[in-house]
Amino acid sequence: MSLFSNKDSDAPKSQAELLFEAQKRKERLFRTNVAITWGILLFFLVYLFSGPIDVDTQFIRDNMLFIAGGLGETIRISILSIIFATLLALFAALGRLSTIPPIYALSTFYVSLIRGTPLYLQIMFFFLALPQVGIRLPGLWAGVIALGLNYGAYMSEIFRAGLASVGKGQREAAMALGMTPTQTLKRIILPQALRFAIPPTGNEFIAMTKDSALVSATGFVHELMWRSVKVGRAQFHNLEALIMAAIFYWVMTIILSYLQNILETRLAKGDR
Amino acid sequence: MVPIVKISNLDKYFGHLHVLKNITLEIPQRQVVCLIGRSGSGKSTLLRCINFLEEPSHGSIEVDGVKVEGGEKGAQHRQLVHDVRLKTGMVFQEFNLFPHMSVLENVIEGPVIVKGMDRKKAIELAEQNLDSVGLLFKKDEYPMRLSGGQKQRVAIARALTMEPRVMLFDEPTSALDPELIGEVMNVMKKIAKEGMTMVVVTHEMGFAKDVADRVLVMAEGELIEDAKPADLFSNPKDPRTKALIDRYRNDDN
Numbered sequence: 001m002s003l004f005s006n007k008d009s010d011a012p013k014s015q016a017e018l019l020f021e022a023q024k025r026k027e028r029l030f031r032t033n034v035a036i037t038w039g040i041l042l043f044f045l046v047y048l049f050s051g052p053i054d055v056d057t058q059f060i061r062d063n064m065l066f067i068a069g070g071l072g073e074t075i076r077i078s079i080l081s082i083i084f085a086t087l088l089a090l091f092a093a094l095g096r097l098s099t100i101p102p103i104y105a106l107s108t109f110y111v112s113l114i115r116g117t118p119l120y121l122q123i124m125f126f127f128l129a130l131p132q133v134g135i136r137l138p139g140l141w142a143g144v145i146a147l148g149l150n151y152g153a154y155m156s157e158i159f160r161a162g163l164a165s166v167g168k169g170q171r172e173a174a175m176a177l178g179m180t181p182t183q184t185l186k187r188i189i190l191p192q193a194l195r196f197a198i199p200p201t202g203n204e205f206i207a208m209t210k211d212s213a214l215v216s217a218t219g220f221v222h223e224l225m226w227r228s229v230k231v232g233r234a235q236f237h238n239l240e241a242l243i244m245a246a247i248f249y250w251v252m253t254i255i256l257s258y259l260q261n262i263l264e265t266r267l268a269k270g271d272r
Numbered sequence: 273m274v275p276i277v278k279i280s281n282l283d284k285y286f287g288h289l290h291v292l293k294n295i296t297l298e299i300p301q302r303q304v305v306c307l308i309g310r311s312g313s314g315k316s317t318l319l320r321c322i323n324f325l326e327e328p329s330h331g332s333i334e335v336d337g338v339k340v341e342g343g344e345k346g347a348q349h350r351q352l353v354h355d356v357r358l359k360t361g362m363v364f365q366e367f368n369l370f371p372h373m374s375v376l377e378n379v380i381e382g383p384v385i386v387k388g389m390d391r392k393k394a395i396e397l398a399e400q401n402l403d404s405v406g407l408l409f410k411k412d413e414y415p416m417r418l419s420g421g422q423k424q425r426v427a428i429a430r431a432l433t434m435e436p437r438v439m440l441f442d443e444p445t446s447a448l449d450p451e452l453i454g455e456v457m458n459v460m461k462k463i464a465k466e467g468m469t470m471v472v473v474t475h476e477m478g479f480a481k482d483v484a485d486r487v488l489v490m491a492e493g494e495l496i497e498d499a500k501p502a503d504l505f506s507n508p509k510d511p512r513t514k515a516l517i518d519r520y521r522n523d524d525n
Contacts, residue, residue, distance in 0.1 A: 172325055173368035177382035177434060178357040187385060191372045 049243065059237045060244060066231060067244050070224035071252070077140060077223060078209045081147035085208075086201060088152025093159035107156070114153035120214055122146045127218035139220025147215070151208055158200045162193035198267060202260040206253055213249070224248055276301045276469050277322065277438055282331035282342065284317055284493075291317050293493040295331070299438075304470045306480040306501075309490035310516065315473045318490065319440050322471065323360040324353045335359045336437045358386070361431030365443040367423040369415040369430070375402065376411040379430045387434070394433070401429040405459050421452030425459050432463070439463065441472040477520045481505060489513045 013021075049055050095107030114122070126142040137145065166189050174184040216226035224245050232241030275298035284292035291314045299305055307315040320326040321342070322333055328342025336359045340352040370378050379398035383389040389397075402408045405425040415423055424444055431439060441460070445453045457479055464470055464483050474480065480487050480501055487504045489497035489512070496510045508514040 167368075169364060169366050169368040170370065173362075173364065173370070175325060176323055176357060176360075176362035176364075177430075178354055178386040179382075180354075183385055187381065188370055192370075195372065 053239075055240050055243070056237055059235065059240050063231045063237075063241065064244065067224065067227045067241065068248065070222060070227040071248060073140075073221060073223035074209060074212055074225075074252075077143050077147070077212045077215060077221060078205065080140075080144045081151065081212070082201070082205045082208055084144055084148030085151035085155055085204070088148060089155035089159045092152060092156035093163055096156065096160050097163060111153045111156055114150055119146075119150050119211060120217070122150055123214050123218065127220060139218065143212070143215035143218070143221050147208060147212060151204055151211075155201065155204055158197050158204070159193065162197035163189065165196045166192045195267060199260070199264045202256075202263060206256045206260065209252060209256065210249055213245075274301065275299055276336050277471070278332075278334040278339075279318075279322070280332045280334070282318070282321060282333070283329045284314075284321060284326060284342075285329045291493050292321065292328070295495055297488070297495065297498075299469065299471065301437075301469055302467050303485045304464045304483055305472065306484040306487045307471065307473045307490060308475070308477075308480060308487060308516065313490040314493040315490045316442055319442055319471060319473050322438075322440055323357050323362055325362070358434065359437045361434055361436035361439045363424070363427050363431055363439070363441045363444050365446050367415075367420070367427045367447070369423055369427055371415050374412050374414055375407065375418070375426050378415065378426060379433050382430065382434045397435075398429070398433050401432045402426070404432075404462070405429045406455075419452060420448045421455045424448065424456045428456075428459055428463070438469045438471065441470065441474070443473050443475065445474070445476060475520070477505075477517070489516065 092107045092110060095103045096111075098104050098107070123143065123146040126137060126146045127139070130137065130142075170188050170192070171184055174188045179187065212223060213225035215221045216223060216229060219226065228241040228245035229238075232238035277297075277299040279295055279297040282292055282295040283290070295318060307319060309315045317326055321328045322335065324333070324340070330342055332339055332341045333356065334340070335356045338352060338355045338359065340349070340356055369375075370381065373381065376395065376398055379402060380391065380394040383394040383397065384391055399408055399411065402411055405428055407422060407425055407429065410418060410422065410426075415426070418426065428444075444460070445456050448456065453476070457476065460470070460472070460479070461483050472479070472484070484501050487497075487499060487501050488495055489504070489510065491510075491512045497504065497508065497513045499509075504513065505517060508517055
């Protein structure tokens with residue numbers, strides 16, 4: 001099928017093939033150089049902390065397990081928050097497209113309020129301000145609500161774009177078949193809009209795993225950041241503790257980005 | 273003969289723009305009607321009023337005994353519009369297939385979801401209609417992998433599988449490359465021969481001449497001519513019709 005796949009190895013190469021191969025070689029060389037530079041930078045970083053900057057390896061060994069124990073909590077709060085955020089974002093995006101004034105207003109009010117205040121303040125509000133009026137939420141849930149509300153507001157833009165990406169003709173075709181507005185939304189509009197929204201939602205999830213560290217400031221959720229600050233402060237080894245947490249976050253982000261890439265290629269290859 | 277479509281005193285405004293002016297029209301069963309006219313004459317709007325993709329401002333539409341008054345609201349009105357839509361099948365200029373569904377899923381979507389038809393029965397019916405438009409072998413493909421002509425034939429099969437009484441075509445070949453027009457036209461001829469009532473908005477004068485029983489000409493929101501194709505093309509009454517036909521003749525040369 002393709003221009004280059006069924007070439008006869010003995011036949012002289014065509015101009016197009018030669019150009020194509022030259023292009024490939026150039027790309028390979030570029031990638032190799034990038035990889036080498038990454039290696040050098042990483043090596044330098046490791047060297048920095050193994051000689052010039054004195055780190056206490058005994059402390060690292062002793063506290064590794066304690067800090068790693070926060071991974072589960074970090075992942076748990078991130079997953080719960082992204083689910084909550086996705087639902088909120090979907091409703092906010094639908095509200096934004098509504099022609100009913102109170103629904104449109106509710107959606108824009110929510111997005112404006114959340115985007116107009118710092119995430120850190122919102123988290124503190126749920127942990128510290130609400131108990132003053134007698135509302136005491138379990139630590140994890142206060143964190144999930146704060147993160148979910150915040151990300152939901154930002155992600156509503158993604159879902160709005162997704163809904164807008166579905167052409168008017170799709171709605172008309174569904175209407176002509178006799179579908180009700182609800183059927184049209186469920187069967188025709190949302191499946192297409194969600195497919196559009198999955199990759200950027202993945203990005204938000206990766207961002208959220210890191211923003212979940214802010215929840216540690218409340219002291220009620222014992223995730224990665226809280227644990228590293230706790231042992232670091234107590235034994236005056238903040239440097240080592242924070243480096244460990246940084247490595248955990250970084251590796252987690254790399255793995256998630258990798259999964260995200262796979263997902264994106266799959267969707268791109270899909271049926272559209 | 274009892275008309276299957278009855279349009280009475282239909283008016284349509286877009287804001288202050290009066291796009292359909294007091295249209296009254298009856299279409300008997302099994303008739304193939306072509307609607308022609310310059311762009312902006314209101315021909316597509318008239319077609320879209322028949323299944324209420326455009327809500328008429330005044331007047332009424334009756335399809336197969338279901339009469340709907342334009343410009344009304346409420347649950348009863350919505351129910352009547354729904355009933356009319358079940359009696360009409362629509363084919364769009366831009367095909368509007370559902371890209372996230374395979375060809376077969378596109379075709380059974382209406383019968384299963386809207387009519388609540390048994391899935392097996394819907395598939396059987398869908399396969400018959402896909403076979404009839406010559407695309408049964410593409411039933412598991414996704415629309416993205418079809419040519420324009422194939423997409424439009426699937427769209428026709430999708431509309432037919434709802435078993436409508438009237439088929440509405442809104443410039444079904446205008447978005448197609450010239451070499452793909454023929455295959456869609458042939459399918460439409462076949463449906464006409466099988467006795468379907470059809471209303472076709474088109475620029476294809478060949479189709480109007482060969483297949484239509486009747487040609488309606490629109491200009492500035494009014495029906496200015498209503499004649500058999502042979503009479504219309506040989507002896508147009510309105511000077512605007514004559515100008516329109518001459519323009520198409522010149523395009524053909």
